[in-house]
Amino acid sequence: MHQSLKTSYTQDISLLAHRGSVLWYGFLVAVLLVIPGVMGEFYVNELGGVYIFAIAGVGLMLLTGYTGLVNLGQGAFLGIGAYTNSVLMTKGVPFVITLPLSGVAAALAGVALGVPTLRMTGFYLAIATLAFGSIVGTIFQKWTSVTGGFDGFAVPTPTILGYPIEGANGVYYLSLFVLIFVLWLSVNILRSPIGRAMVAIRDSEVSAQSMGINLSLYKTISFAISSGITGLAGALFGHYVRFLAPDSFDILLSIQFVTIIFVGGLGSLHGAIFGAMFVRLLPQVIAIVRDDLPFGIGRMPGLEPSLFGLILVLVILFEPAGIYGRWLKLKAYFRNFPLHRRSSMRRQKVYARSERLR
């Protein structure tokens, strides 16, 4: 049974929990770095997509999983990031400048959404963010002078210090780098006063306020950080799909992000990663088995979205802690092996509560 003995306060605020995790995460990064050398281009490309969705998932996790604010329009921020980056690049601005700018643009859009919805929670916030998502989607379609409308446009190849970032490998390494950066940023946030203020707002607004937390300020900060991170993912997404058209950023994309954090496990960064793996790899599994399904189910239109919906509902009903929660339970089971008690896995309260007097 592993029990880490704490001998100093710095251990509780260190980046990684203990020496063992330094080893494991180092090993993981090393494996991820050599993958393009040993796996085919198709897999490398898919993994790049997983990283991009994981970045956006981490962004939404900070907002929904940690601050407790629902956002059904996260796809819009991905779109804002993608268009900002790609449009500026076609105008000749170098990628090293457009990438951070796409994050900034999405963060500003996040503030624009966050400020008017400050007093909203639960259903009302969900509807407002949904509306925001569809408004932004319409802007992508109609603002043809900038976005090219439905015709779309090809995204230029980025270059960093004269080196072109090309093909599946380029996007793979770039996304991996940004994902690690975003995770580092998120861990910093969560072990700092901002992160604690976010958790406080999630769990009890009234006492957060009495502890001196300015609700409006911290909700706005949370919206800005969340949408900024998603904007970075958007910039990478543009290079991943190589051709930008407004129909990539529909409501279904936002639902996918919600699926990422719920299926992965609300309230953990691990959850965002697991959720992204699930959401990106499920369509591939469907594609593989599609032809072998009986009764022509495989040819039914809307198979994928309805499967996503079904899985989302089932996870909320039967495993609200998501994949990561299940993983923790599995770990606890083996750690206490012969002494496992059923009651220790009892269902706990979940983060996303319905309306309640606050």
Added chain:
Amino acid sequence: MSLFAARDIAIQFGGIKAVDAVTFDVNEGEVFSIIGPNGAGKTTIFNLISRIYSPTSGELIFKDQNITKVPPHDIAALGIARTFQNIELFAQATLLQNLLIGRHCHVNTGLLSQLCFMPSNRKAELEHREKVEDVIAFLDLQRYRDTLIANLPYGVRKVVELGRALCIEPKLLLLDEPSSGLNVEETEGMAFWIEDIKKDLGITVIMVEHDMKLVSAVSDRVMALNYGRVIALGTPGEVQTHPEVVRAYIGGEA
């Protein structure tokens, strides 16, 4: 010298006068209790002081400063901390995190320093941790340090809420029914802590409480309310035998 004063404060919800022209002074270093039947307006007074409600009329004065218009999130920084009747802890966070949130009004590291976890932020975090550990030691909470609040028994949560308020390092502490839901033993423990808070930490306490044994054990002065009005104010003994108070609790003619 009076640390806190309420001057003719009143609040109306629709046609109901929840608090009606209440005036009182709280002296520095005393334990001031507010008693009264259910719905007398005791918790409403706390919500007015912590600025969750805005009074319809009247003034609140803390350390010679009018706080009637101060936003609710600036109350903690002034030195007023509170607990809640039905426990409003951050249930999905550990005890340690809860107490650290209590330090929020003392945070002065910038956004960038926090995002990059710069040395200045690390140093500030360690200082907050030292202060929090003092409170943990004071309230004997060491063994629950890394436990989620959701997994703690009710009695311990009550103490954690007290601890979180102490982390603010307040001048004035508002305790909303500190003994509700506690057993006899835990209530006695609470009485000792309130004594210690007053004597050792020099914090002035305003307490809403139903348990008269606790009230008479720790209070210097007691104020009795009924239907939003003050019906008696004085030492615990005086108030308990006051005919108006007896009538409010037991009924009948007096």
